[in-house]
Amino acid sequence: MEILAELLQAWLLRRTMSTLHMQTSDIRPPSVLQNTLxxxxxxxxxxxxxFDVVHDFIFDRTRSIRQDLTMQQIINEQAIDMYEEIVKFHITSHCKLARYSGKSDESSLYYLNMEQLMKCLLSLFDMYDTARRSKGVIKNEAEFRSYYVLLHLGCKIPTMGNSLSLWFCRIPFSILQSEEMCLARTLLRYYRMGDYKQFFSTTATGASHLQSVHKH
Incomplete structure (x- = not known):
């Protein structure tokens, strides 16, 4: 098993190629992408x-997975699951890299991670919109849209798309009324009002582990 893991790791290292040089035969099918992830x-x-070394290794290769999905124009439940897992990776990294943000190199990693997190979320939301037209409600949509709201809690977010207020206008009403989104919006309101007592109290009683990451 160790030899197999080493071979797979070596193969993954060779996947850091530009799309300009990528051949059709280089693109991995969804089942391979999911196993790789x-x-x-x-x-x-x-x-x-x-952690910064581990993060850098995973960071490059999850971006390659997204690249393969995009080139194949795959938008289905399997692709959505992969994007959600990659978003979770970036959220976890967001918290851990913040501990090193005082150092210039780690600060760069922190910003790059945030940038990719935002891109992943926005791509995921496009996939939700496409899937909803044929399937209706998507299982985890409210949860992952709430993460986008929580990213506005004091973070320096890369400029991506519309302002948050305009973004809310495009969200389906059922998502806006979901428990996850109501919690995220409540926390954002308390934070902006400077009511930190209510903010931390609500976080402690209502937020999931991944949502709690953002209060750091």
Whole structure:
């Protein structure tokens, strides 16, 4: 098994190629992409190397997975699941990299991670919109849209698309009324009002682990 893992890791390292040089035969099918992602995310809690090194390795290769999905124009439940897992990776990294943000190199990683998190979320939302036209309600949509709102809690967010108020206008009413979105909007309101007592009290009683990451 160790040899197999080493071979897979070596193969993953060779995947950092530009789309300009990528051939049709280089593009991995969804089942391979999903297995690759599972392997990569299994490395997230590794203690063999500093987190910034592990993050950099996973960061490049999850971006390559997204690249393959885009080139194949795959928008289905499997692709959405992969995007959601990649978003979770960037959210976890957002918290951990924040601890190193005082150092210039790590600050750059922190910003790049935030930038990719935003891009992943916006791409995921486009996939939700496309899938909803044929399937109706998407299982985790409210949860992941709430993360986008929580990213506005004091973070320096890269400029992506419309302002938050205009973004709310485009969200389906059922999503706006969901428990996850109501919580996110309540936390954002308390934060902007400076009512930190209510903010932390609400966070402690109502936020999931991933949502709690944003209060750091």
């Amino acid at each position: 599972k392997y990569l995310l299994g490395l997230l809690e590794s203690t063999s190397h500093p």
